[in-house]
Amino acid sequence: MLDRAPPETKDQSAEATRPVAFRGAGFTSGGSRYSGWIALALVIAVWQLAGSAGWVNPLFLPAPSAIAVAIAKLATSGALWQHLSWSIMRIGTGWIIGTAAGVVVGFAIGLSTMARGVGITFISALFPIPKIALLPLLILWLGIGEEPKIATIALGVFFSTAISVYSGVDAVPRNLIRMAQSFNVPFHAIVRRVIWPGALPSILAGFRITASVALLLVVSAEMIGAQYGIGAFVLQAGNLMQTDQLLAGVVILSLFGLVVGKLINLLETRLLHWR
Amino acid sequence: MDLIADHISHRFGALDVLDDVSFTVRAGEVVAIVGPSGCGKSTLLSILGGLLRPSKGAAELRGAPPAGSLNPLTFVFQDFALLPWNTVEENVAFPLLHTGLSAGERRAVIDDALRRTGLTDFRAAYPKQLSGGMRQRVGIARALAVRPAILLMDEPLSALDSQTRELLMEDFVGLLADGAMGAVYVTHNLEEAVRLADRVVVLSRRPGRIREIVTIPMTRAERGTADARGPMAALQGELWSLIRKEAIDAEREVQHA
Secondary structure, eight states: OOOOOOOOOOOOOSSOOOOOOOOOOSOOOOOOSSHHHHHHHHHHHHHHHHHHTTSSOTTTSOOHHHHHHHHHHHHHHSHHHHHHHHHHHHHHHHHHHHHHHHHHHHHHHHHOHHHHHHHHHHHHHHTTSOGGGGHHHHHHHHOSSSHHHHHHHHHHHHHHHHHHHHHHHHHSOHHHHHHHHHTTOOHHHHIIIIIHHHHHHHHHHHHHHHHHHHHHHHHHHHHHSOSSSHHHHHHHHHHTTOHHHHHHHHHHHHHHHHHHHHHHHHHHHHHOTTO | OEEEEEEEEEEETTEEEEEEEEEEEOTTOEEEEEOSTTSSHHHHHHHHTTSSOOSEEEEEEESOOOTTOSOSEEEEOTTOOOOTTSOHHHHHHGGGTTTTOOHHHHHHHHHHHHHHTTOGGGTTOOGGGSOHHHHHHHHHHHHHHTOOSEEEEESTTTTSOHHHHHHHHHHHHHHTTTSSSEEEEEOSOHHHHHHHOSEEEEEOSSSBOEEEEEEOOSOHHHHTSGGGHHHHHHHHHHHHHHHHHHHHHHHHHHHHO
């Protein structure tokens, strides 16, 4: 039998008690939801104040209100949509081509020892090249239309994607693959049901990188040779000393990047809900 | 269907892990494999289940698998090996998807496996939502669904806490009670071996050789009774005396390496 004792309470002995000092404060992740927004609003307010009070020359740093006015004018005149649609077309096409090729090559490298030998050699040699340096060559090959710009973006996206895909395939736990083999699951089904979902977190993390690579390359390519596009617009505004227009373009780029990031977040919560 | 280890030796590079291991698991029999850590127990199981090619010798089958068995040799893994992106039900369905069963047959098999492991209410849960014990039950349900002749269990309880181990051990005893299914049960826990096995294969330290094959002289039903406690403890003590010195040596060796 278990010997059960009555519940214990603090006994009233003569000696005084003292609380154990709490020493577990701090070092926790996560902060206030609003602190970031408040800080951003404060910086914009100070910037606006500096502009309105005439502390800075508006030619070098126009006030936020001037930038907002410039964006509104661009939106109403239709110029914003014209530039933005060209940029989006280039990014979209280049990103899709580069991603499709990168996923295929990345899976091949991840799944086949022969493809790995060849593929990793080429990728290691070509990945470090800043892809924008290839634009002149691509113009010689493909002409001065959209093709060389799209090809530059596709190349930049391709290498990052291929690398993130094959490291994702490598990161799939071996025990899951052995489990599938132990049930005689055929190769194609192991790829589809084990390796693909297992590599997906790394592939989506790669999308985050390739989205910013694509944005960087589209702006650079448009600055080198394009009539329309956010990059071209920013460059023209700079040449004409229209700093409010220039910064309007920069703000639009920032917003575009934020939207793409949010889209990838959405994709992650949809596809990786099991994590 | 019998499963035979026929003079199996294995080496990883310069490291000898198994040396001339032979024994037979007869139909419906539960054989535990025990030995000091690093003696090649899990390697032996991988070889028996066809996941690893031995350097010498072979794993062989004798006799036909029971009718309707979809995967005669079926593993239950130490780390459960569940697909984290699939629900409990989808994990159990996974090995059935390419077996030619109709959707209706599949559903019936899955329902039965979930019911036998007490998972029916958890079928829509994801592995991360489950406790370790429930996760291993999913691994067991997945194994039952393919109607194995022999379960190959690789330390199935060693990732679990002791209370959960106790509960799952009761499940194992229940599942193996009718003798329809045999098992090879790799463990370093002698208590589990004595509770579950008909025979215990004791391996030496690396390279693993058979030191002894011990028969447990009680039925599994008898072992559940209070009277069995004394004899079982004695058996456990005997097994420990076979392993103890080697376990000490093995531990020293690991620390040098």
